[in-house]
Amino acid sequence: MIDDPLMARARRLWETLSGGPVPFAPDGGPVVVTAPASALCPPGWVGSVLLGDAALVTAPTDEVADAVRRALKDEPGMLVEPGAIARALPVADVLGPATLACLSPDGFRPYEPPDVTVATLPAGDPELLKLLASVSEEDAGECGLDEITSPAFVVREATGLVAAAGYRDWPGETAHLCVLTAPQARGRGLARAVASAATDHALAADRLPQWRARPEASRRVARALGYRELGRQLSFRLRSGPH
Incomplete structure (x- = not known):
């Protein structure tokens, strides 16, 4: 349970946008799912959102989701770092990273x-x-x-x-x-x-x-x-x- 109302509301928003909706892991860390209708990214792309110590990652296919999971075993901090992603996966294009901020x-x-x-x-x-x-x-x-x-x-x-x-x-x-x-x-x-x-x-x-x-x-x-x-x-x- 998150005791930060602003963080909790932000996570609920991005869970909805994931196309599942898919929940953030309550104990932190990444959750990788196949979600071709995800609004976290353009169609056919991988989208990752890191809020606090937890991340949601959506992939367009099971194959891509599996590739991302394998990469995360070696570089869990890659999720919002273009250089780390490029070292771990065959990346063609990147958008971001962008900082997310909310206001109470x-x-x-x-x-x-x-x-x-x-x-x-x-x-x-x-x-x-x-x-x-x-x-x-x-x-x-x-x-x-x-x-x-x-x-x-x-x-x-x-x-x-x-x-x-x-x-x-x-x-x-x-x-x-x-x-x-x-x-x-x-x-x-x-x-x-x-x-x-x-x-x-x-x-x-x-x-x-x-x-x-x-x-x-x-x-x-x-x-x-x-x-x-x-x-x-x-x-x-x-x-x-x-x-």
């Missing part, structure tokens, strides 16, 4: 700077799409702003939108945060301001705010708002052929 209501540290006005726009507004089009493909994919289901919380300057945040509704009443700042406007606290507004909206709706990030700058914003890092996620695809 009593841990929230709102940020409302007096010199920044945060406005709202509906999801899918043309101004949001213009902001997305102004950044690199990597930044656009990382933020996920085109998938939000909440209103967008934005900062607008003379040139247009320079920062935006919102969230996508996930299972288990989870709000998956999405944040983007235009490159020329970074370093001014704008991401923190719009993310604070989106987080406040999620908490008011009794949702669990979740933040997934690879860049350290994004992780710093989350920590400043009170998000607590609980674990990491990584996906990888094996080369075809015997494993």
Whole structure:
């Protein structure tokens, strides 16, 4: 039994996403299952989520699941380490790792700077799409702003939108945060301001705010708002052929 309510809720979410649902091992360690419909990773990939001392790993086939189990006997720490995975398995592609953080209501540290006005726009507004089009493909994919289901919380300057945040509704009443700042406007606290507004909206709706990030700058914003890092996620695809 986990005595950390935030960790317990995060694990329930990822158990649901595993496609089983598949439970984390109560005593820690990895659980590897065949789950071709898993939402932990793209179709045909292996998905691993480490939360605390326990991990869920989903594989697209029994053959791949067996290969991962064999590799874990020698390198149990490989689950969210690309280098370790590549040494143990014939890896073709890797996504991640990304840090997973969640927020409890009593841990929230709102940020409302007096010199920044945060406005709202509906999801899918043309101004949001213009902001997305102004950044690199990597930044656009990382933020996920085109998938939000909440209103967008934005900062607008003379040139247009320079920062935006919102969230996508996930299972288990989870709000998956999405944040983007235009490159020329970074370093001014704008991401923190719009993310604070989106987080406040999620908490008011009794949702669990979740933040997934690879860049350290994004992780710093989350920590400043009170998000607590609980674990990491990584996906990888094996080369075809015997494993």
